[in-house]
Amino acid sequence: MSTSARWDHPRTSFYTDHYELTMLQASLHSGAAHRKSVFEAFARRLPDGRRYGIVAGTGRLLEGIANFRFGDSELEFLQRTGVVNQDTLDYLAGYRFSGDIWGYAEGEAYFPHSPILIVEATFAEACILETYLLSVLNHDSAIASAASRMISAAGNRPCIEMGSRRTHEEAAPAAARAAYIAGFDSTSNLEAGFRYGIRTVGTAAHSFTLLHDTERDAFEAQVASLGAGTSLLVDTYDVETAVRAAVDLAGPKLGAVRLDSGDLVAQAQWVRQLLDDLGNVNTKIVVTSDLDEFAIAALQSAPVDSYGVGTSLVTGSGAPTASMVYKLVSRTDGAGTFVSVAKSAKNKASMGGRKYALRRLNEHGIAGEEIVGIGHRPEDDGNDRPLLQQFMKNGELLPGWTGHEGVLRARQRHADSMAELPPVVNRLQRGEPAIPTTYEEN
The missing domain is CATH 3.20.20.70 (Aldolase class I)
Incomplete structure (x- = not known):
């Protein structure tokens, strides 16, 4: 019996914020709730003076998303307190995440603007995961x-x-x-x-x-x-x-x-x-x-x-949080065509478009750059390493990322990633990120 099978994962739907559900209600009303969407979790910066970060919490998060349900007690609370209307309650009663999730493997090193997690689903399905997703990734990655x-x-x-x-x-x-x-x-x-x-x-x-x-x-x-x-x-x-x-x-x-x-x-x-x-x-x-x-x-x-x-x-x-954010970067328009969207507010701007990432390595296998392609996969020059892995497909967990197996896999990924990074990552003195992040657009 696997370790993860020995304890019951709790229902996770209420590890969220009130406004996730009011956005859901309003988008159901407008008809936009079912537009296909791409959300991205990333950190705009590393903690002051740090040279890299480590992704953690992904396995816990995936298990939680698989158990993201609204049962009778949750629905009764939402109805009694008037958080959402009946149409929204009806939607939540049948909620099951059915989209795709990609991201950096747990244990992987990340840098500013690395697309650490990508959620592809309808707006309704992806929107209400925000608080839970960020609470797990921010805490575990900081640790x-x-x-x-x-x-x-x-x-x-x-x-x-x-x-x-x-x-x-x-x-x-x-x-x-x-x-x-x-x-x-x-x-x-x-x-x-x-x-x-x-x-x-x-x-x-x-x-x-x-x-x-x-x-x-x-x-x-x-x-x-x-x-x-x-x-x-x-x-x-x-x-x-x-x-x-x-x-x-x-x-x-x-x-x-x-x-x-x-x-x-x-x-x-x-x-x-x-x-x-x-x-x-x-x-x-x-x-x-x-x-x-x-x-x-x-x-x-x-x-x-x-x-x-x-x-x-x-x-x-x-640095008790990794300061990750979760942003809508692409969604379909009324004709069903994907369009890039991004927040442009000063100091909090994001880059629109579905991202792809690879780590550029030199002839000795040492990383020199993080390449993030916007809307396309960056070209591998022969020895580079793609960073995005698929964790869920059509709402189903893919094997190997959760439970004890996932922990061991993540531990090995961390060791391999650290061996691949330039020696500067071992310095405790304040400094810039160990490798730069470069965007490639179509």
């Missing part, structure tokens, strides 16, 4: 983008996602999923493990030590119950005393010690020396305590084996 920078800073050292207590309870498994896609090794969140098959880890907090009469009593209980390979938290009182007690109780098979406070660089160095002097050369050091990509980079010279990251990760490390 994945921050996680990717942390993974880059960590090098070969694994990172553990442990931010559940710093975010909304439903956002927590989504954040763990996004972090895993971007390269995190594991999560502390059991719901993420249950839904997505991510490895879960965890041992004990300071409260466990404080519960016992002595620190040694706490360590003895943990080792007896969980085995010598457990990780012991050694900074509740005096770190040196704790490390010596941990080694005395668990011996050379002690799995790890965790440091959660103080000057982590200096502390890790002398704890490593102490462990080695005591014969525990294989005992690892795990560090936590408000880490972000910059703190992780500062720890590169320290003898640290893994990082536990919480608050900064689940808040996007200062």
Whole structure:
């Protein structure tokens, strides 16, 4: 049984805004609701100083669109509160998304104006997905983008996602999923493990030590119950005393010690020396305590084996949203012919027309440019990579993009994309996007 089959995806139709349904009602009245339309999700810019972003949330979103229904309870609420009229209620009662969805594969790097998701359907079907679609993509992509920078800073050292207590309870498994896609090794969140098959880890907090009469009593209980390979938290009182007690109780098979406070660089160095002097050369050091990509980079010279990251990760490390928007870029006119449409307001302009995208690679397979064709597919010069993948066809999910399989596929896509980008993406200093986005028109 697949991981995604073990839990029931909730109905998602009310993860939306009131005005989606009033637009629907008015367009049903005008007769334009059933015009074929093309909507596009994209980000006008990256967070200030960032060089790239990572797409995440696509698999969750597709599962949600497949469950985008208006049942009796939702329809009763809309009728009782007068949100929409009876004609609109009748339409919503039979709502099923029947269009096509294309986009960048989950885990893919994106840049300003990359056509991250393209929805082709009637205006009525596509319009009411806006809020749900953006809430998923903006949140998950922000987390994945921050996680990717942390993974880059960590090098070969694994990172553990442990931010559940710093975010909304439903956002927590989504954040763990996004972090895993971007390269995190594991999560502390059991719901993420249950839904997505991510490895879960965890041992004990300071409260466990404080519960016992002595620190040694706490360590003895943990080792007896969980085995010598457990990780012991050694900074509740005096770190040196704790490390010596941990080694005395668990011996050379002690799995790890965790440091959660103080000057982590200096502390890790002398704890490593102490462990080695005591014969525990294989005992690892795990560090936590408000880490972000910059703190992780500062720890590169320290003898640290893994990082536990919480608050900064689940808040996007200062960029809690990817600032994506969802715009109508093409629709049919009264004669059934597609015409390009675009918002032209100052500072919020969009580019009309159905988009196609590829990543231009050099002879060494390194990306140098994002090419976005408007109304046509850009020409591949022989080694370029098309970016748009089809996720749904005629309202049906195509295989491989959702569930545990989708998560693993996205994780691999992230690793492959990062290897393809120029080395500048590994710099944490503020800078321009790693590669430019170029439009090609017919």
